[in-house]
Amino acid sequence: MRLIEGNDIAIGYEGDPVLSGLSFTVDEGDYLCIVGENGSGKSTFIKTVLSLIPPLSGSIVFENGLRQNEIGYLPQQSGIQRDFPSSVMEVVLSGCLNRHKRLFGYSKEEKERAVYELSRLGMDSRKLSPFQELSGGQQQRVLLARALMATDKLILLDEPSAALDASSTAELYGIIDSLNDSGTAIMMVTHDIHPALNAADTILHLSHGSYFFGTRDGYFRSEMGRNFLKEAGHDHQ
Ligand SMILES: Nc1ncnc2c1ncn2[C@@H]1O[C@H](COP(=O)(O)OP(=O)(O)OP(=O)(O)O)[C@@H](O)[C@H]1O
Ligand SMILES: [Mg+2]
Numbered sequence: 001m002r003l004i005e006g007n008d009i010a011i012g013y014e015g016d017p018v019l020s021g022l023s024f025t026v027d028e029g030d031y032l033c034i035v036g037e038n039g040s041g042k043s044t045f046i047k048t049v050l051s052l053i054p055p056l057s058g059s060i061v062f063e064n065g066l067r068q069n070e071i072g073y074l075p076q077q078s079g080i081q082r083d084f085p086s087s088v089m090e091v092v093l094s095g096c097l098n099r100h101k102r103l104f105g106y107s108k109e110e111k112e113r114a115v116y117e118l119s120r121l122g123m124d125s126r127k128l129s130p131f132q133e134l135s136g137g138q139q140q141r142v143l144l145a146r147a148l149m150a151t152d153k154l155i156l157l158d159e160p161s162a163a164l165d166a167s168s169t170a171e172l173y174g175i176i177d178s179l180n181d182s183g184t185a186i187m188m189v190t191h192d193i194h195p196a197l198n199a200a201d202t203i204l205h206l207s208h209g210s211y212f213f214g215t216r217d218g219y220f221r222s223e224m225g226r227n228f229l230k231e232a233g234h235d236h237q
Contacts, residue, residue, distance in 0.1 A: 001028040002063040003154055003185060004049065009058030011041055011048045017056055018044050019206055024213045026154070026187060028064075031180045033196040034189045035228065036206035042189045043076055045206065046158050049187070072147030072155035074140075076189070077162060088134070088142050089114060089127045095149035110149075117145040121175055137168030141175065148179075155179070157188040173199070193232040 003026045010020040018041035026032055034042050047053045049060060051068055062068065072095070084091055092114040093106050106114075118124040121141040126134065131142065140160055147155050157176070161169040169192065177199050180186050188195065196203055196216070203219040205212040205228065212224045219225035 002026075003028055003030075003066050004060065004062055006049075006055075006060045007058050009048070009060060010056040011044050011053075012056050013044070013053065015056060019209055019211060020057075022058075022211055022213070024204060026185060028153075029180070029183050029185055030202060031186045031200050032188070032202045032204060033200035034187065034204045034206070035191070035196055036211075040206040040208070042206055043158055045204070046073075046156050046187070046189060050156065066153060070151040070153055072150040074143050074147045074155065074157045074160055076158035084131045086131050087127070088118070088123065088129050088131055091131045091142055092118060092127075092145045092149060095146035113149060114145070117148045118142070120148075120179075121145050135168075137164050137172065140164065140168075140172055144172075144175065148184075152179075152182075152184045154185040154187070157186065159189050159191065161190065161192060193229070 006022060006024045009022050010017040011022065012018040022045075034045065036042055044053070048055050050071060050073055086094075089111075093110060096106065096110050115124055115127065118127055121144060123138065123141050123145065126138065131139065134142065144155075144157075144160070147157075160176070161172055164172060173192075173195050176186060176188065176195075180199065190196065200216050202214065203212065203216055203225070205219065205224050207224060212219055212222050214222070220229065
């Protein structure tokens with residue numbers, strides 16, 4: 001079942017395109033990896049899908065009842081955001097939908113859901129800890145739980161493993177794989193070759209104003225894919 005269809009879109013800022021003519025689809029349960037060099041437009045693409053910035057042209061259509069506010073989002077980290085003076089539980093609950101409508105805090109159901117999301121990610125024992133006292137990998141797991149408060153249909157992750165060591169990275173990708181196995185569609189920006197090689201169904205590679213979008217196998221046969229793998233030191237047969 002289709003979730004998103006992007007048709008001939010141009011993305012960029014103030015009328016100045018970073019990339020034009022981009023078409024893509026995301027289906028229920030898909031795992032889409034977005035790769036490309038720094039500045040190629042990966043975060044711009046993610047922000048466009050989220051309607052944080054408008055496409056300069058073309059259309060992005062949500063299908064089968066997917067709503068804008070049903071997309072969980074883990075933004076690319078700047079460091080500043082990590083100093084939330086809040087508990088783990090408060091950070092996760094801040095991912096609730098329609099928060100502005102409520103005057104008297106969170107409902108029992110929302111609190112139960114927050115604990116459930118934390119326990120899925122192995123962080124429920126830290127729910128009362130100050131967020132800034134967690135390690136980088138633990139913080140990423142809490143921010144993933146926050147993104148999951150909005151939905152379990154589709155989450156967008158912008159470089160979730162940045163600044164994590166190898167074992168925290170492997171652990172985080174394991175968690176993301178298991179979320180995908182349980183039916184959540186994933187759109188993830190990454191510089192790591194491994195998720196693209198192992199987990200992704202589809203790849204979007206942005207490069208110098210052009211792009212590849214298609215299946216993982218198609219990508220491995222494409223010129224862009226073969227060059228990317230060669231640079232990353234992989235010889236894929
Ligand atoms: N708010 C903005 N206003 C104007 N131009 C921007 C803005 N944000 C990014 N850009 C420009 O758009 C281009 C794409 O940036 P983007 O952040 O999408 O790249 P990226 O692929 O996510 O890179 P990275 O791997 O470094 O995160 C860059 O040339 C960047 O300078
Ligand atoms: Mg980026």
